[in-house]
Amino acid sequence: MDIESAILGGAGAFAHFLNQRLMEVCVQTVNTRFALPFISKLPTERLPTHQRNLTDSRTRIGVLLEYSFGLALQGEMEANGLSGYRISYVVANRYPDLYIRDASSEPLIRLEVKALELVSEEKSANFDALVRDVNPERDVLCVLLWEWKTADLAGMPIDFPEVKCGFAFEAYPIAIARDLGWLSQRPAGLTKAIDLAGPVVGNETSLRKEEHNMGKLMRILGGGEVQALPEELATHPGVEAYRLFKTFTVTAGLKHNAARLFAEVGIIPREESDFQHSKEMLTVARGRNPDGAAEVIVAAAGRISLSLLVPYQNKLRSENVDKAIIIVFNEKFFWSVYAYDGGRLRKVDSGRKFEAAVARLKEIYASLASPS
Numbered sequence: 001m002d003i004e005s006a007i008l009g010g011a012g013a014f015a016h017f018l019n020q021r022l023m024e025v026c027v028q029t030v031n032t033r034f035a036l037p038f039i040s041k042l043p044t045e046r047l048p049t050h051q052r053n054l055t056d057s058r059t060r061i062g063v064l065l066e067y068s069f070g071l072a073l074q075g076e077m078e079a080n081g082l083s084g085y086r087i088s089y090v091v092a093n094r095y096p097d098l099y100i101r102d103a104s105s106e107p108l109i110r111l112e113v114k115a116l117e118l119v120s121e122e123k124s125a126n127f128d129a130l131v132r133d134v135n136p137e138r139d140v141l142c143v144l145l146w147e148w149k150t151a152d153l154a155g156m157p158i159d160f161p162e163v164k165c166g167f168a169f170e171a172y173p174i175a176i177a178r179d180l181g182w183l184s185q186r187p188a189g190l191t192k193a194i195d196l197a198g199p200v201v202g203n204e205t206s207l208r209k210e211e212h213n214m215g216k217l218m219r220i221l222g223g224g225e226v227q228a229l230p231e232e233l234a235t236h237p238g239v240e241a242y243r244l245f246k247t248f249t250v251t252a253g254l255k256h257n258a259a260r261l262f263a264e265v266g267i268i269p270r271e272e273s274d275f276q277h278s279k280e281m282l283t284v285a286r287g288r289n290p291d292g293a294a295e296v297i298v299a300a301a302g303r304i305s306l307s308l309l310v311p312y313q314n315k316l317r318s319e320n321v322d323k324a325i326i327i328v329f330n331e332k333f334f335w336s337v338y339a340y341d342g343g344r345l346r347k348v349d350s351g352r353k354f355e356a357a358v359a360r361l362k363e364i365y366a367s368l369a370s371p372s
Contacts, residue, residue: 003080007100007108010137011170014109015238018140018168026072027144027163034068037153040160061161062115062125065144069113069166070098095129096139110139112171114217118147118164118253119333119354128215130198131175139171143217145249147256164252167245170238174220177239181225182214218246218331250300250331251277257329257354258285258298265289265361267296277331281308284329289365295324295340296361302330309338313345325364327357339364 001009006017018026039061047057067089074087077100084103090096100109114125127141149162182199183192191207193200199210213219221243226234233239254277262269262285269287281301289296295316301308316324324340325348335357336350349360 003077004082004085007085011109011135011140011172012238015140015168015170018142018166022073022076023166023168026069026076027166029072029075030065030068030144030163034071035065035162036151036160037158039064039068040153040158043150043157043159058115058117058120061117061146065115065146065161065163066097066113069142069144073098073100095133108138110135111142112139113142113144115144115146115163116217116249117161118145118249119256125217126212126215127171127174127178127217127220128198128212129171129175131172131179134172134175136172141169141171141174143167143169143245145252167241169242169245173233173236173238174242177226177229177233177236178215178220180229180233181221184225184228218249221246247277253333254284254300254329257333260354261298261327261358261361262287262296264358265365278302281312281328289325293323294365295321297324297326299326299328300330301328309345313340316340317342325361327361337361337364 001013001017003017003022006014009017070087070089077085077087085108086101088099088101088105088107090099096110096112098111098113099107100111102108112127112129114127116125125143144163144166146161146163148159150157150159152158179194179199183194186192189203191202191204192210193207197209199214200207201210202208221239226239226243229239261267267287267289269285277300281299284298284300286295286297288294297312299312312326321340322342326338326340326345328336328338332352333354334350334352335354337348337357337360338345339348348364351357351360
């Protein structure tokens, strides 16, 4: 299949073609021709850190990466001789973001492009388009996963948002599964509905507009929601591919945090696991602190329970490890620290911010190095 056939084949054909043939080269083009150097900053140019302003830079970067992705896709169409087709940006701030138009300017494919920062605690990008606005035959959801990278530009270090990889999905089955899954999960006393204006929540006497959490890309299609779907929809290739994308994204973020944690604290890596994130507790990386006083394990889990911690405790005991520190990240990158003294694990601290995890580990190392 060539690009033209994929475009004319509709959303499913074009999403498949993007993933198999175009996405990798478009991502490379975004990184080498647009993000570096045009979406870049000096390391001394600080980003907003206040909670209410955290999304300011991510929103801007998302728009710039979306624009760059459109240009990269346009370049690929031209390189393949499709002079009768062009990328067109939707000029209103509404769904979708891009059109692929034919020679008569008729939209053939419509693309919604979302950018996710790999290590953000709460990935805020939303796919919240109403089902009535999603075209089953033409609409494709694209997700670009990015992280900050430092590069040399004319002898100066600069930071730029490097896209790690991209994904494409048929939008319509994702939108249907999102709505049915959300409606299926009803905590006690909460009423949910979707009216002509969108999702609403409340109780038996009053309803209010849902607060834009329903469509967050990393929240939709959780395990419980998928189980509530009709089998035909739950096993749809697009829905299954989306769930794999979520697992990949969380896994990649945890690996990134493990490597960064080791580097900033000065842990010498000894073992890394090629793992896929799940609700079970899994080792991401293992090493020792600089003076060798304690084993250090970075792990990942959903909700941490005694049943998940006991195997780690038993493993350390069987290896005759005297001291160990285990730091566990969940899928939102919240963390908990446990200390092992040769007998049992005990919880030391917990928090939400990566920087706080680094500071806490350094404090623990300092206490281990100090004479008792």
